[in-house]
Amino acid sequence: MYEKLLSLADHFGLKVVEDTLPLRLKGLYADGVACINRKIPYVAKGCTLAEEIGHHHTSFGNILDKTSLSSRKQEQRARRYGHQILIPLNRFIDAGQARVEGRHDVAEWLGITEEFLQESIDYYQQKFGLYVVVEEHLIHFDPLYVTKASCWLGTHYMRFG
Incomplete structure (x- = not known):
């Protein structure tokens, strides 16, 4: 996934460099350059x-001050953008159809961290509520499972655990 995102970043004119950052920082963005902490795991880099x-497309100015409402909103907007890039809703359907079960396995199958998976689920649940219908499938967020929308009232579903 990281390699695909490097290509996408290049397409958007975003320069990506890996460097050593304090461990609490996974990445930084400024003036068209994204710096990724080389010490974090490969999956976390993606x-x-x-x-x-997301910051490249949605942020402006210095947003390092986390006490600023504007900074927090821009951080949240960039994070949501990242969720939409890595896990568009149809990827939940793909995972369900592949019969991938359990959050750890779903995250691994998607090529993301479990933390990022949970943040994505939380984001989509906040945006859509408990479920959303996509491409004739019902994606239920809590608990996470996917089923054909035509039979969602029945018991046939793919549960992720």
Whole structure:
């Protein structure tokens, strides 16, 4: 996933560099350059780069001050953008159809961290409520499962655990 995101970043004119950052920082974005902490795991680099691409498209100015409402909103907007890049709703359907079960396995199958998966689920649940219908499938967020929308009242569903 990280390699695909590097290509996408290049397409958007975003320069990506890996460097050593304090461990609490996974990545930083400034002036068309995303710096990814080289010490974080490979899968986390993809999740971080997705968010930095989000900053490239949605952020402006210095947003390092986390006490600023504007900074927090821009951070949240960039994070949501990252969720939409890495896990568009149809990827939940793909995972369900592949019969991938359990959050750990779903995250691994998607090529993301479990933390990023949970943040994505939380984001989509906040946006749509408990479920959303996509491409004739019902994606239920809590608990996470996917079923054909035509039979969602029945018992046939793919549960992720």
